[in-house]
Amino acid sequence: MTSDVSALLFDVFGTCVDWRSSVVREGELLNRDRRLEIDWAALADAWRAMYQPSMEQVRSGERPWTILDVLHRESLDKLSEQFGLGALDKADLDHLNRAWHRLDPWPDTVEGLRMLKKKFVIAPLSNGNVALLVNMAKRAGLPWDVILGAEVAGHYKPQPEAYLAAARLLGLDPRQCMMVAAHNSDLVAARECGLRTAFVCRPREHGPCQVTDLEAESNWDVVVSSFVELADEL
Amino acid sequence: MTSDVSALLFDVFGTCVDWRSSVVREGELLNRDRRLEIDWAALADAWRAMYQPSMEQVRSGERPWTILDVLHRESLDKLSEQFGLGALDKADLDHLNRAWHRLDPWPDTVEGLRMLKKKFVIAPLSNGNVALLVNMAKRAGLPWDVILGAEVAGHYKPQPEAYLAAARLLGLDPRQCMMVAAHNSDLVAARECGLRTAFVCRPREHGPCQVTDLEAESNWDVVVSSFVELADEL
Numbered sequence: 001m002t003s004d005v006s007a008l009l010f011d012v013f014g015t016c017v018d019w020r021s022s023v024v025r026e027g028e029l030l031n032r033d034r035r036l037e038i039d040w041a042a043l044a045d046a047w048r049a050m051y052q053p054s055m056e057q058v059r060s061g062e063r064p065w066t067i068l069d070v071l072h073r074e075s076l077d078k079l080s081e082q083f084g085l086g087a088l089d090k091a092d093l094d095h096l097n098r099a100w101h102r103l104d105p106w107p108d109t110v111e112g113l114r115m116l117k118k119k120f121v122i123a124p125l126s127n128g129n130v131a132l133l134v135n136m137a138k139r140a141g142l143p144w145d146v147i148l149g150a151e152v153a154g155h156y157k158p159q160p161e162a163y164l165a166a167a168r169l170l171g172l173d174p175r176q177c178m179m180v181a182a183h184n185s186d187l188v189a190a191r192e193c194g195l196r197t198a199f200v201c202r203p204r205e206h207g208p209c210q211v212t213d214l215e216a217e218s219n220w221d222v223v224v225s226s227f228v229e230l231a232d233e234l
Numbered sequence: 235m236t237s238d239v240s241a242l243l244f245d246v247f248g249t250c251v252d253w254r255s256s257v258v259r260e261g262e263l264l265n266r267d268r269r270l271e272i273d274w275a276a277l278a279d280a281w282r283a284m285y286q287p288s289m290e291q292v293r294s295g296e297r298p299w300t301i302l303d304v305l306h307r308e309s310l311d312k313l314s315e316q317f318g319l320g321a322l323d324k325a326d327l328d329h330l331n332r333a334w335h336r337l338d339p340w341p342d343t344v345e346g347l348r349m350l351k352k353k354f355v356i357a358p359l360s361n362g363n364v365a366l367l368v369n370m371a372k373r374a375g376l377p378w379d380v381i382l383g384a385e386v387a388g389h390y391k392p393q394p395e396a397y398l399a400a401a402r403l404l405g406l407d408p409r410q411c412m413m414v415a416a417h418n419s420d421l422v423a424a425r426e427c428g429l430r431t432a433f434v435c436r437p438r439e440h441g442p443c444q445v446t447d448l449e450a451e452s453n454w455d456v457v458v459s460s461f462v463e464l465a466d467e468l
Contacts (some may be wrong), residue, residue: 069405129403129405130403130405131405131406132405133380134380137379138355138379144380145368145371145378145381146368146378146380146381147380147381169363169385170364170365172365
């Protein structure tokens, strides 16, 4: 069933990289350097909670295409009062906003991608903008063949255009592409577009008390707990 | 002057890869397998001569956006009678058309790109479509960070949108990008958009009797004769 797959398309935030620990790491450096006492775990969760609503304004047509770097920054500004970010100047806030360009991979990510790259075209299919994904890949050593995702499609996942544009740009039928994600909802949307699906369980994406996406919620083509295991399966 | 450059954008056909020898190589395999006597050097030149006119139909708005794989195939079909391609079936012609996905790099290309990748974001900025560039890179070992070019811009070089879209997708000002090309005309257009420029002399792109682009025709920021020399200069 998956033997005609020639490209693997990866969700990034949570699936390839540990955004929460990385934002906390960056924030604690700011606490130290600026003598602050900001609760960065709470801020990371609050920031991420604004992610889907901010993209929904674009998906709905309420506002024109806007890249994630801009949405992230607007969300951060809205959190300023609640989390005491007033002590940070513009350069600090710009640097903090680009923490999303400096997220660390999960321990298996780079090794798994290197293995998978030998047999498949590998690409991010992320809502992150191209610059964010390029900078992240350079820093973390993610060996992508090509950067795909929302910005080149002009549509945010889970809109079908995001998945279909990736297949089209690769010159492939959707069924020749497999979406790899730690989020069941992403795979639901990918499957509706005709892509194959692989669920990678990331039970610590949301920290120690995660309650969502702890298991596969459908009969995905592949279900694994790491990218190395994915390479072994495929 | 070039110290604030953080991304290098490469023309591909002729600059990174030797399209003419590669098409001839592919064609001679067909001559052997199908017992033909097609003059592949002449065909390669004729095919390439149709390249700019075919894109001009798109640039002018005469036809909607059309990827290069389709333009290449239409041009090939037009050459069928002149070069005796009637003996080839559809599968052969499809395979031949994708010879453009299987072009060989110049001897210095891969080594130079690996060196340059350590310091810069490196990307093709080609009129080739994404699938063509991805497949070429996988086969030839071109270590791109990201695939840019006409298809993601929706405009063929030398239209300004092609260059400006690449900078925008990387989150950079045009002056932070350097166009690397073996064609003076490509650099003229890039410079008009504010990009830095590097000329790489490829005096055999058009075979032994090349008469164009044998030297830099303007004061480009860098003039070299290989990608390794470019890495040394930068």
